[in-house]
Amino acid sequence: MGTSSFQAQFKRVLEAGQKRDYKKAIILLEDMAARGLAEEHPEILLYLARSWHSESMFARAVSCARSYLALSPEDGAGWFFLGRSLFSNGDFERSVHAFRKSLEYNPVSIDARTMLGFALLKCRKPSLARSIFEQALNDDPDNEKLNQGYRNALFVEAVRTYRRGDAETARQMLTFLINNDIDGVVPRLYLGHALRDLGYTAEAMGQYEAAMMFAPDDPSLVWYPVSALIQSGNMEGALRLMQDRGLSAGAEDPSGPAVLLTIIKNHIDREEWSGAVEASRSFIKAHGDSAQVQSLMAEAFRNLGNTHLALAHFRRALSLDRSNPSPHYGILMVHIGMRDWVSLVAAVAEAAKAGCDPDALSLYRVLARSHLDIPPEDILSEIQQEIHTAGAIPELFLALALTYYRLGLPDLASGWYHKVLEIHPDDEEASIGFIACCEALLTDGGSDKASTSSRAKTLENAYRAYLERWSDNTAIRRDYIRFLADRERWVEAADATEQLLSGERSAALERQLALFRRKAGQYRQAAILYREQLRADPENRTLLANLVFCLDRMGNSDSALKLMQKANRVFKPDANALLIEGRLLDHAGEHDQALETFRKAVDLFPGDFRCWDEIAAVYEKRNIHEMAAVYRQKARDVAKKAVVR
Numbered sequence: 153m154g155t156s157s158f159q160a161q162f163k164r165v166l167e168a169g170q171k172r173d174y175k176k177a178i179i180l181l182e183d184m185a186a187r188g189l190a191e192e193h194p195e196i197l198l199y200l201a202r203s204w205h206s207e208s209m210f211a212r213a214v215s216c217a218r219s220y221l222a223l224s225p226e227d228g229a230g231w232f233f234l235g236r237s238l239f240s241n242g243d244f245e246r247s248v249h250a251f252r253k254s255l256e257y258n259p260v261s262i263d264a265r266t267m268l269g270f271a272l273l274k275c276r277k278p279s280l281a282r283s284i285f286e287q288a289l290n291d292d293p294d295n296e297k298l299n300q301g302y303r304n305a306l307f308v309e310a311v312r313t314y315r316r317g318d319a320e321t322a323r324q325m326l327t328f329l330i331n332n333d334i335d336g337v338v339p340r341l342y343l344g345h346a347l348r349d350l351g352y353t354a355e356a357m358g359q360y361e362a363a364m365m366f367a368p369d370d371p372s373l374v375w376y377p378v379s380a381l382i383q384s385g386n387m388e389g390a391l392r393l394m395q396d397r398g399l400s401a402g403a404e405d406p407s408g409p410a411v412l413l414t415i416i417k418n419h420i421d422r423e424e425w426s427g428a429v430e431a432s433r434s435f436i437k438a439h440g441d442s443a444q445v446q447s448l449m450a451e452a453f454r455n456l457g458n459t460h461l462a463l464a465h466f467r468r469a470l471s472l473d474r475s476n477p478s479p480h481y482g483i484l485m486v487h488i489g490m491r492d493w494v495s496l497v498a499a500v501a502e503a504a505k506a507g508c509d510p511d512a513l514s515l516y517r518v519l520a521r522s523h524l525d526i527p528p529e530d531i532l533s534e535i536q537q538e539i540h541t542a543g544a545i546p547e548l549f550l551a552l553a554l555t556y557y558r559l560g561l562p563d564l565a566s567g568w569y570h571k572v573l574e575i576h577p578d579d580e581e582a583s584i585g586f587i588a589c590c591e592a593l594l595t596d597g598g599s600d601k602a603s604t605s606s607r608a609k610t611l612e613n614a615y616r617a618y619l620e621r622w623s624d625n626t627a628i629r630r631d632y633i634r635f636l637a638d639r640e641r642w643v644e645a646a647d648a649t650e651q652l653l654s655g656e657r658s659a660a661l662e663r664q665l666a667l668f669r670r671k672a673g674q675y676r677q678a679a680i681l682y683r684e685q686l687r688a689d690p691e692n693r694t695l696l697a698n699l700v701f702c703l704d705r706m707g708n709s710d711s712a713l714k715l716m717q718k719a720n721r722v723f724k725p726d727a728n729a730l731l732i733e734g735r736l737l738d739h740a741g742e743h744d745q746a747l748e749t750f751r752k753a754v755d756l757f758p759g760d761f762r763c764w765d766e767i768a769a770v771y772e773k774r775n776i777h778e779m780a781a782v783y784r785q786k787a788r789d790v791a792k793k794a795v796v797r
Contacts, residue, residue, distance in 0.1 A: 158189060165199060174203045179676075186679035186703065187711050194223040201233055210241035211647070211654040218657075219684050228258030235267060242623065243655050244274035262292050269301045278308035303334045314342055319349040337366045337373075344376060345430065353384040372422050375415050375431075382412050383434050409439045416448050428452035443473035450482055454489065462486050477508045484516045488547055491581070493523040515542050522551035528558040546572045546579070553585055562592035583618045587628065590614050611635065626656060633664075642672035659688070666698065675702040693729060700732055704739070712736055727757040734766055738773075746770055761791040 161180060168177040181200040190196045201216035217234035224230055235250030251268035254261060265288035272281035285302035292298060307329050314322035323346040330339055344359035360377040367373060374397045381390035390411055412435045419428035432449035435442065450465030463486055469479040480503035487496040497520045500513055518538045522531050535552045542548060553568035566589035572582035590611035594604070615632040619625070629652050636645035646668035653661050662685060669678035682699035689695060696719055703712035713736040720729050730753040737746035747770050753763040768783035 158184070158193065162193075162196075169199070169203070172206070174206045177203045178207070182676035182680060183706070186676045186683070186706060187708060188683055188715075190219075190223065190680075190683070194220055197223070198227075198230055198233065201237065205233070205237050205240065208240075210237045211651040213237035214241060214243075214654040215650055219680070222684070222687070226257055228254045228256070228261060228264070230254075231257065232261065232264050232267070235264070235271070238654070239267060239271055239274075241651075241654055244271050246655065247271045248275060260291070262288055262295065262298070266295075266298055266301060269298075269305065273301070273305055273308065276308075278305045278312065281305040282309055303329055303332060307334050307339065311338075311342055314346055319346040322346045323350060335366075337363045337370075340366065341373075341376065344380070348380040348383055351384070353380050353386070356380045372418065372424060372427075375418055375427075378411070379415055379431055379434060382415075383438060385438075387411070409435070409442075412438065413445070416445065420448060420451065423455070425452040425455045429456075441468075441472060443469045443476055443479075446472060447476075447479050447482060450479070454482065454486055459486050459490055474506070477503070477506060480506055480508050481512070488516070488519060491523070493520045496520040497524075511541075514538060515545070515548070519547055519551055522555055528555045531555055532559070544575075546575050546582075549575075550579075550582060550585070553582070553589075557585065557589060557592075562589040562596075565589045566593065578621060580622060583614070583621070584628070587611070587614045587618060587631070591631070608635075608639070624655070626652060637668065640671070642668045643674070646672055646674070659685075670698060670702060673705075675705045678702045679706065691723060693723075693726060697728060697732055700736070704736065709736060709740055713740060725756075727753055727760045727763060730756070731762060731766060738770060743770055743774060759790060759794065761787040761794065764790055 161184060165177050165180045168174070168180065178200065181196055181203065184190070184193070184196050185200060197216050197220035201213045201220060204210075204213040204216060214234065214237045217230060217237055221227070221230045221234060231250050231254035235247045235254060238244075238247035238250055248268065248271045251264050251271060254264040255268065258264065265284055269281045269284040269288070272278075272284060282302060282305040285298055285305055288298050289295070289302060306325055310322050310325035310329065313325065323343065326339055326343040326346060329335075330343065340359045340363035344356045344363065347353075347356035347359060357377045357380055360373065360380065363376070364370070364373045374393075378390050378393055381387075381393060394411065412431065416428055416431040416435060419425070419431055429449055429452045432445050432452070435445050446465050446469035450462045450469065453459075453465060454462035463483060466479040466482040466486070469476070469482075480499070483499050484496065484503065487493075487499055496516060500516050500520065503516075504510065504513055515538055518531070518534050522535055532552075532555050535548060535555055539545075539548050539552065549568045549572045553565045553572070556562075556565035556568065566586055569582045569586035569589060572579055573586065576582070590607065594607045594611055612635065615628065615635065618628055619632065622628070629648060633645050633648045633652070636642075636648060646665055649661060649665045649668060653665060662681065666678050666681035666685065669675075669681060679699055679702040682695050682702065686692065686695050686699065696715075700712045700716050703709070703715065713733070716729065716733045716736060719725075720733055723729075725733075730749055734746045734749035734753065737743075737749060747767065750763060750766045750770065753760070754767065757763055764783050764787035768780045768787060771777070771780035771783060
């Protein structure tokens with residue numbers, strides 16, 4: 153394609169983009185890239201990336217942006233659009249890197265700074281995000297998106313500042329935010345907490361009341377002003393407020409410890425784990441240490457996922473009251489949550505020495521044994537008996553499912569994994585176990601088509617459900633790709649591979665993606681991929697042959713032929729290369745040249761029957777049947793000799 157022809161086609165691309173007809177733009181751009189024009193005009197790939205992004209095909213946009221940057225690595229716009237697509241695809245860490253690279257080459261870009269700030273927020277780096285937004289606001293102070301990003305970053309930082317114990321700084325930050333349109337239940341609550349901790353009880357009460365105005369139907373919020381009054385030493389006021397709001401401290405005498413303990417328990421009952429931690433700390437500060445409060449705080453930390461602090465507080469509770477078995481059970485649950493079966497065994501032994509109920513400990517002992525290196529047939533009856541005794545406990549169901557799977561009974565195992573997922577849909581261990589069972593059942597399903605189809609559908613649904621929740625598990629995604637490829641669902645297999653490649657660069661995966669695109673009949677996309685791979689491996693004959701095949705199927709036989717002829721001049725041709733060139737010539741109606749090329753192949757590779765066979769085919773097309781018969785027989789003779797050898 154000449155310069156004027158390229159400009160004319162690119163003009164059509166720009167016109168399509170202006171009309172938001174991105175599908176048309178993509179077809180035009182892919183056609184140009186497939187024919188190799190991106191080598192001279194890399195912007196083709198950049199516009200292709202932007203077009204795919206506009207179609208919400210973010211993984212494909214990432215791939216195109218990376219291809220563009222391979223040709224134009226110092227273009228700030230390319231890095232920006234790569235970062236934008238990575239961000240939209242949920243890959244925030246890599247998007248941060250891309251936006252920083254963009255700013256290296258284009259330091260004044262407000263868009264890149266804005267997106268970098270939001271990406272840092274997504275990466276839970278509010279201080280860095282705030283710094284980025286502040287720098288950008290110096291250049292564009294009226295930019296509402298920047299101001300919103302700055303406020304969001306400041307809010308996250310304010311919460312963290314409070315949790316680190318700096319109530320005064322948190323108070324200043326939160327006050328600024330509320331005065332600048334970041335308002336609601338959470339900002340008001342945290343400002344209330346900061347004021348309470350600083351001793352400004354009346355002001356804290358005002359913020360808690362403001363929080364309740366945002367969520368008047370949330371009865372738990374009333375406990376915060378009660379807590380503030382208690383912390384200030386105003387027990388009379390706390391009890392009066394509880395009476396006015398219909399709250400009860402329970403059967404205990406209405407004393408300070410009893411009221412605050414009620415607040416802690418209220419948070420626990422409502423699964424307000426952070427509130428329970430704060431109330432527990434207030435109790436200890438006001439009334440001294442307590443085994444019961446330490447246990448409650450440990451339980452809150454366990455549910456927050458902070459296993460280290462949970463274990464520390466459970467052990468503190470034990471040190472305060474050795475006669476109380478409750479912390480032992482908390483420690484056992486922590487180890488189960490961590491899937492630390494060896495530590496669970498030791499914790500069971502310690503709990504037994506402390507006099508904990510043997511029947512209750514049996515559950516934990518069985519759970520530990522089911523996950524250790526014990527023959528499954530030796531543990532099966534123990535698990536079944538424990539389920540009969542203890543009832544519907546998901547951890548026992550998991551243990552039974554694993555045991556059945558280890559016994560080679562995936563049909564039974566899958567049912568128990570399914571029971572767990574009905575109770576806890578976000579249990580990753582159960583999801584992976586269920587997939588493993590479905591894979592085994594599909595493999596061993598026999599020849600019944602209906603049964604195989606049903607099992608395949610179940611497995612596919614299991615893959616999809618898992619990847620919706622845990623999209624970064626590359627092992628499961630690879631299994632899903634293999635599943636799709638085995639069923640020759642090439643488009644879906646290609647899309648899934650592209651998603652994998654957006655976060656993991658791999659030459660093997662890139663070759664696999666090109667293969668899937670080719671098998672799917674997406675020849676333009678496959679050709680682009682093969683061209684990119686040939687830049688890294690220019691002497692790879694297989695890649696070249698695949699590129700030529702795609703160009704031919706695109707209807708661009710002239711380009712395919714020229715590429716093949718050039719390669720055969722530059723590199724010493726093998727039989728495949730000459731045969732491909734000959735076939736392209738024959739398809740183009742150049743029968744004499746095709747015949748000449750096939751004769752060259754025969755001279756160089758007389759032991760390859762395909763060379764003789766292609767000559768026979770040319771003669772047949774020209775109705776020279778006698779010569780065709782001679783060469784066809786020669787092909788059979790050569791093939792027979794090869795078999796004998």
